[in-house]
Amino acid sequence: MKGMRIFLPAALFLLCLCLSPAAAPAQEWDTFKVDHFIIFHQDEESFARKVGEKAERYYNSIAHDMGYARYSKFWSWENRVKIYIYPDKAEYLKNTNSPEWTEGLADYKNRSIASYAxxxxxxxxxxxxxxxxxxFRDFVGFKGDIxxxxxxxxxxxxxxxxxxxxxQNSAKKLYERDAILSLDDITNFNIQDIGNFRYVKKVQTKDGSTAILILSPEQLINTFYLQAASLVGFMRERYGQDRFARFCRDLRDEKPLEKALQSAYAEYFKDLKGLEKAWRAYLAK
Ligand SMILES: [Zn+2]
Known part of the structure; x- marks a missing residue:
């Protein structure tokens, strides 16, 4: 898992994928530094400055939200995260070996982010x-069942x-069309396996019967990321951020997924199936 890269696709919403690391960028870069980030850029500094300011703001909100602030030294000085802003999409794709459908990537091993201006x-x-x-990865590490x-x-x-x-509106539409993949399927799904093939899966319909869902690779990627986003949004809003943080901490401490769900959400459900049932009920409204 170390060295994992996560991509942000250009498709419907913001999506990602993990591949092997690319070669280090070879261009000439100008740099602009803020507390937790070094911005590498090739165009005028004003954009890099704006990126730096926004990155600091996001860092503070996200770290605070995850209860991560006490580790924040890890992101300072020589540990600052590197943000590479390529001049355009073609340069970004070429230099990072990223798939065409991506908009950006997070590289855990090199603690860097890449995208384009x-x-x-x-x-x-x-x-x-x-x-x-x-x-999130600094917080939970790589050992847990995440x-x-x-x-x-x-x-x-x-x-x-x-x-x-x-x-959530898009997820509700997906549900309405009986096009929701089970949590079991998305949990065990390896997105790196997406090829040019159609994805055929048995799914449960609104009335509880079984249907066959056929998706193109692009539809599959969109469905996966839409469901992921909807689920996390649902878990946080319905049951609160504290409970969600406890769930993440249990995963970090290497509790298996179902056990972590059970201990954080015992009053509501005890496993993935229970979470899926509650989430489906939410989508049905
Ligand atoms: Zn992502």
């Missing part, structure tokens, strides 16, 4: 998403609140 999407969406990935949907769902939470509402 020129859009509000970078500072408003890509940046908080990738910072959340890095903080499903990708949790990682992605948390990163997704850190886009604007308006976007969260958009996510």
């Amino acid at each position: 020129g859009s509000e999407n970078f500072t408003d969406n890509v940046l908080p998403h990738e910072i959340a990935h890095l903080i 499903p990708l949907w949790l990682d992605e769902g948390i990163a997704q939470w850190w886009t604007t609140s308006q976007k969260n509402q958009l996510i």
Whole structure:
């Protein structure tokens, strides 16, 4: 798991994937430093300055929210996270070996974020998403039984609140169309296996019967990330951030996923199936 890279796709919402690390960037970079980040850029400094200011703001909110502040020295000085802003998407894709469908990536091993300049999407969406990935992983480490949907769902939470509402509305539409994958499926799903094939899966419909869902690779990626974002949003809003943080701490302390769910959410459900039932009931409303 060390050295894992998480991507942010350009598709419907903000999505990611893990691949092997790319070669170090070879360009000439200018740098701009703030407390917890070094911004590497090739265009004018004003954009890098804006990125630095926003990154600090996101860092403070996200770290505080995760109860991470006491470890914050880990992000200072020589441990500052590196943010590489390529001049355009083509340069970003070429230099990071990222798939076409991505918008950015978080590289845990090199403690870096990469994306490209020129859009509000970078500072408003890509940046908080990738910072959340890095903080979450610093917090939980790599030993625990942490499903990708949790990682992605948390990163997704850190886009604007308006976007969260958009996510829940889209998830409700997915539910309405009987196109929800089971939590068991998304927990055991290896997104690196996505090829050019159609994904065929048995799913449960609203009335409890079984149906066959057929998805293209792109639809599968969108479905996975939409469900991840919706689930984390649901868990946090319905049962509170404190309980959610306890759940994450238990995972960090190497409790298996179902055990961590059981201990944090005992009053509501005791396993993935129970969580899925509660979440489906929420989507049905
Ligand atoms: Zn992500």
